Amino acid sequence: xxxxxxxxxxxxxxxxxxxxxxxMTLKTLGLDPKVLKRVSIAxxxxxxxxxxxxxxxxxxxxxxxxxxxxxxxxxxxxxIPDIELAMTPGYSTASKKAREFxxxxxxxxxxxxxxxxxxxxxxxxxxxxLKMSFV
Amino acid sequence: MNLxxxxxxxxxxxxxxxxxxxxxxxxxxVQGMYVGDLLxxxxxxxxxxxxxxTVQTHVNAIAVAQMLDFSGIIFVEGLMxxxxxxxxxxxxxxxxxSTKDDAYTLIRKxxxxxx
Numbered sequence: 001x002x003x004x005x006x007x008x009x010x011x012x013x014x015x016x017x018x019x020x021x022x023x024m025t026l027k028t029l030g031l032d033p034k035v036l037k038r039v040s041i042a043x044x045x046x047x048x049x050x051x052x053x054x055x056x057x058x059x060x061x062x063x064x065x066x067x068x069x070x071x072x073x074x075x076x077x078x079x080i081p082d083i084e085l086a087m088t089p090g091y092s093t094a095s096k097k098a099r100e101f102x103x104x105x106x107x108x109x110x111x112x113x114x115x116x117x118x119x120x121x122x123x124x125x126x127x128x129x130l131k132m133s134f135v
Numbered sequence: 136m137n138l139x140x141x142x143x144x145x146x147x148x149x150x151x152x153x154x155x156x157x158x159x160x161x162x163x164x165v166q167g168m169y170v171g172d173l174l175x176x177x178x179x180x181x182x183x184x185x186x187x188x189t190v191q192t193h194v195n196a197i198a199v200a201q202m203l204d205f206s207g208i209i210f211v212e213g214l215m216x217x218x219x220x221x222x223x224x225x226x227x228x229x230x231x232x233s234t235k236d237d238a239y240t241l242i243r244k245x246x247x248x249x250x
Binding site: 102 | 172173174175176178179182183191193194195196198199201202203219
């Protein structure tokens, strides 16, 4: 099964809808609740990052024949200048608006890494590409 | 953090002065409680069937509660969610409460009640 979702920049109102849909789909498929929780947290964090930090992008969700969940987040920029710094817990470049909503703790990428079985992030000015899998 | 033993939400609510904001069943288990307003911290530390104490009343807080399958949210300092958040939550199975107390006072009351 494979699904894709378009995510708009700064659309806080609908932020989380793709993650909710993915969660409901996996719940219906009977995924182990412990894995489901890890997917839900990582997916929501990454979706919120697209809304807060990117110029928009696409989420691709896939569950393979072995039941492994794959999530990809591909945006169109502006890229992360220093990924190592962005991965540091507590470091955030979130806007004032995002912080007012309770985002910008600087823990998003760290949370994702802790939840995912595999985690790969590549970034340039043309866009950031994040891939995670969950076993 | 996790409670020593899971409690019924109805039992918790009966011990402290909380206003139920939406019509939802209180017959559900609470495994733990978490206090916090930074959403990533909540996502990283809280767990399923938790009761969450916060000042975050907007729609994104509701989304976090749903991602983790919380048993409910208590808004402190007399805060109420906006209409957008309420309309979103009405589609979900999630009870929302409000209290005039600040978080510290509420936690003292819960502790005094043995929770």
